[in-house]
Amino acid sequence: MRYFHLAGWLLLFLLCPLQIMAGGEELRLPPKKRFPGGKTFLFRLSLTDKSGTPFSLTRPTEFLSRKAVERRRRQGLPVDSTDLPVSPSYLEQISSFKGISIVSMSKWNNTVLVKTGDVSKVKPLSNLPFVKSVTKVFTSPDSLTPSSRSVYHKELMTWEGSVDEDYGMAALNIDMVNGRPLHQMNFRGRGMTIAVFDGGFMNVDRIPAMTKVKIVGTRDFVAFKSDDIYQEHDHGTKVLSTMAVDIPGVYVGTAPEAEFWLLRAEDTYTESLAEEDYWSAAAEFADSVGVDIISSSLGFQDFDDKTTDHVYSELDGAHALISRTASKLASKGIVLVNSAGNEGLGTWKKINFPADAKDILAVGAVNTKRMNASFSSVGPTEDGRIKPDIMALGSPAAIISGRGAVNSDLGTSFAAPVISGLVACLWQSAPKKTAYQVMDAIRRSGDNYATPNNVFGYGIPDFERAYQLLRGK
Numbered sequence: 001m002r003y004f005h006l007a008g009w010l011l012l013f014l015l016c017p018l019q020i021m022a023g024g025e026e027l028r029l030p031p032k033k034r035f036p037g038g039k040t041f042l043f044r045l046s047l048t049d050k051s052g053t054p055f056s057l058t059r060p061t062e063f064l065s066r067k068a069v070e071r072r073r074r075q076g077l078p079v080d081s082t083d084l085p086v087s088p089s090y091l092e093q094i095s096s097f098k099g100i101s102i103v104s105m106s107k108w109n110n111t112v113l114v115k116t117g118d119v120s121k122v123k124p125l126s127n128l129p130f131v132k133s134v135t136k137v138f139t140s141p142d143s144l145t146p147s148s149r150s151v152y153h154k155e156l157m158t159w160e161g162s163v164d165e166d167y168g169m170a171a172l173n174i175d176m177v178n179g180r181p182l183h184q185m186n187f188r189g190r191g192m193t194i195a196v197f198d199g200g201f202m203n204v205d206r207i208p209a210m211t212k213v214k215i216v217g218t219r220d221f222v223a224f225k226s227d228d229i230y231q232e233h234d235h236g237t238k239v240l241s242t243m244a245v246d247i248p249g250v251y252v253g254t255a256p257e258a259e260f261w262l263l264r265a266e267d268t269y270t271e272s273l274a275e276e277d278y279w280s281a282a283a284e285f286a287d288s289v290g291v292d293i294i295s296s297s298l299g300f301q302d303f304d305d306k307t308t309d310h311v312y313s314e315l316d317g318a319h320a321l322i323s324r325t326a327s328k329l330a331s332k333g334i335v336l337v338n339s340a341g342n343e344g345l346g347t348w349k350k351i352n353f354p355a356d357a358k359d360i361l362a363v364g365a366v367n368t369k370r371m372n373a374s375f376s377s378v379g380p381t382e383d384g385r386i387k388p389d390i391m392a393l394g395s396p397a398a399i400i401s402g403r404g405a406v407n408s409d410l411g412t413s414f415a416a417p418v419i420s421g422l423v424a425c426l427w428q429s430a431p432k433k434t435a436y437q438v439m440d441a442i443r444r445s446g447d448n449y450a451t452p453n454n455v456f457g458y459g460i461p462d463f464e465r466a467y468q469l470l471r472g473k
Contacts, residue, residue, distance in 0.1 A: 035140045036224055042103065042138035042274045043122050044321075045094065045112045048130050050081070052089040057081070067290025071333040075434040082108045082328065090130050097124060103223045104281040108328050109321060113137070113277040115223060137273035138223070139305065168250040169398045169406050172368065173242060173418045176393040179254055181464040182425040189243075189258030191431075192424035195286035196240055196417070197279065197296040199266035200232020202402030204240060209251065209400045213244040213260065219285060220264040221278040229264045234402025235413065236262065239297050241400035242414055243421035251398065251406055254421025261291060271303045276322035276353075283325050287332050292427060294329065295420035297339045297413035299352030310353060315382040317358040326357030330435045335427070336360040337420040339412040340388040341377030351377045351387050361423070361439055362387050363416040364457060365394025372455050376412055379454035388457040389439075390446055392418045422463050430470045441469040 055062055060069050060079045072079060086105045094112060095102050099121035103113040116122055119136075126134045164171035167180075174180055182188075193216065201218075204210045218229055226232050246256035265282040267275055279298065286294055300322060302309045314320055317327050329336045340362045341352035355362035355377070365373040373395035379387030394415035396408035419442075427438050443449065445466040448459025 035142060037117070038140075039117055040138075040140040040224075041116055041119055041122075041136060042223060042272075042277075043114050043116070043125075044135045044137050044273070044277060045114060045125060046132045046135070047086065047090060047110045047112065048132045050084050050087045050110065051130070053084055053087050055084050057084070064288050065290045068288055071290055071292065074432065075333045077331060077333050077434075083332075086110060086112060087130070093128065094125065097121065100125070104221060104277060106277065106280045106321070106325065107284060108325055109280060111277070111280075111321070113223070113274065113281075135273075137277065137308070138270070139272075141270060141304070163249065165249055167252045168247065170242070170245075170251045170253060173393055173397055174252075174254050174422070176366070176370070177418065177422060177461050177463055178465070179422040179425065179463040182422065182429065182467060185429070185467075187425040187429045189255030189421060189424040189428060192255065192293065192428050193259045193261065193291045194243065194255065194293045194295055194420055194424055195261040195263055195282070195291040196236060196243075197263050197265040197282055197294060197298055198233075198236030198239055199264060199268040199298070200226070200234065201229050201236040201240065201262050201264075202232060202234030203230060203404065204237050204262070204402075205230045207237075207400070207402070207404035209241065209245050209247060209404060210237075212246055213240070214258065216259045216261050218262045218264075219282070221282045221285070222264055222267045223274060223278070224267065226264060229262065232264065233268050235297070236264075237402040238399040238409060239295065239413060239417045242397065242417045243295065243424075245400060251400060254418050255424040258421065258424045261286060261289065265296075266298050271300075272305065273303060273308050273321075276300060276320060279322050279354075280325040283329065283336075287329070287334060291334060293420055293423050294334060294336045295417045296336065296354075297411075297416050299339060299341050299355055301341075301343070301348055301352045312350065313382055315350065315353070315356040317354075317356045317381060317383070317385075320353040320356075323354040323357045326354035326360055330359035330439070333435050335423050335435045335438055337416050337423060338362055339416040340364040342375045342411055342413075343377040344373070344375045349378060351379055351381075355387060356381045358385070359436065359439070361389045361419060361442065362457075363412060363419050364388035364391045364455075365410075365412045365415040366391045366460060367395040368393070370460060373410070373412075375410070379457070386452045386454060386457055389443060390419065390457050391415065391460045419461070426463055426466055426470070429467055433470055437470065441466040444469055
């Protein structure tokens with residue numbers, strides 16, 4: 001994964017690998033530690049079928065929450081065979097092999113992620129009649145640098161200067177896409193649930209700005225669990241702030257009355273194909289508990305094992321595991337809003353995975369003058385679809401950091417959640433509309449809808465116009 005933001009500290013880190021400066025104080029990086037559990041490998045098993053399952057499509061509440069079933073019913077979507085859990089019989093047989101443990105699974109892709117410390121233990125699995133293929137997706141490094149909580153301000157620290165009396169420093173985030181009228185009509189995300197996928201949510205449980213955020217729950221899908229997702233990277237904190245914070249006159253996000261699941265779906269210490277398995281497991285969990293919107297500022301393209309890097313020909317929404325998963329979300333009644341990527345200045349240049357997925361909103365970044373940010377990734381997909389879908393402020397966007405300060409940061413990471421929050425508000429205004437209809441209205445409201453291209457997509461959306469379009473105006 002490449003976090004889709006461009007923080008100034010990264011340059012300092014590259015120039016001074018042993019120490020960085022913060023607030024005039026020298027902060028030394030913690031010493032590295034041995035990889036937890038020693039040498040470890042992860043393998044993805046693709047299965048042939050779901051034979052022997054005790055579950056039935058006629059009893060969906062045995063594997064989906066009532067909220068998830070109701071979301072499908074409301075949108076006229078069926079519960080189908082992909083919703084059936086992976087065969088318990090197969091899981092039992094896999095876990096019976098000595099030295100093998102199951103990490104996670106994907107029912108939509110019918111895959112199982114397993115862990116072992118000895119690669120020879122995996123070979124017998126390929127002989128099982130229901131195992132179609134076995135792919136190594138992770139090899140542990142020898143050591144890593146552990147995370148620790150950063151110092152945080154016990155009072156919200158803000159910029160100096162004039163602020164908007166309603167939205168404070170976050171005013172331009174919402175005004176760029178004309179989302180304020182939705183809030184004025186009292187559509188602020190109430191009754192909607194957003195899952196935030198990230199690698200950590202540093203100090204969300206402590207900083208004053210987050211005390212009123214409606215957090216439904218948290219979950220860690222990484223194979224090597226964190227002791228506490230609130231001590232991991234603050235990227236997720238910044239992302240969450242753009243939607244959830246509600247401090248009038250100081251900082252108000254785009255969906256301050258929505259509820260949030262905080263899901264750790266990214267290993268910030270390594271880069272591997274296994275992170276696509278984590279993301280997929282998180283997506284299926286989000287579906288199962290009835291989430292309406294997924295806000296993901298994660299994306300993948302290159303890895304520690306360079307032989308597993310993705311290539312352009314795979315950008316078709318159907319090749320990468322993560323993209324196949326993402327492409328299913330609308331058919332389950334969920335809107336996925338995903339960062340397009342920050343590869344515009346690099347050699348890759350194009351969108352990352354799963355921004356190539358079908359039936360999602362991939363969001364690129366613009367600057368305060370409504371021009372595309374030079375770092376924002378471009379399209380098209382390999383099969384010729386316009387990407388990104390839409391654009392929002394990301395160069396820079398106002399955020400609240402894990403240290404509890406209102407700040408600004410660059411990246412499509414922050415353009416995406418601004419949109420995610422307003423998707424919740426828009427959908428709140430028209431709850432009987434489908435995920436497809438909501439996304440279509442947002443695209444049609446874009447200022448580049450008449451002449452879409454692979455830099456701006458359908459342009460910067462106008463959420464008041466999207467509201468009108470959903471009503472046939």
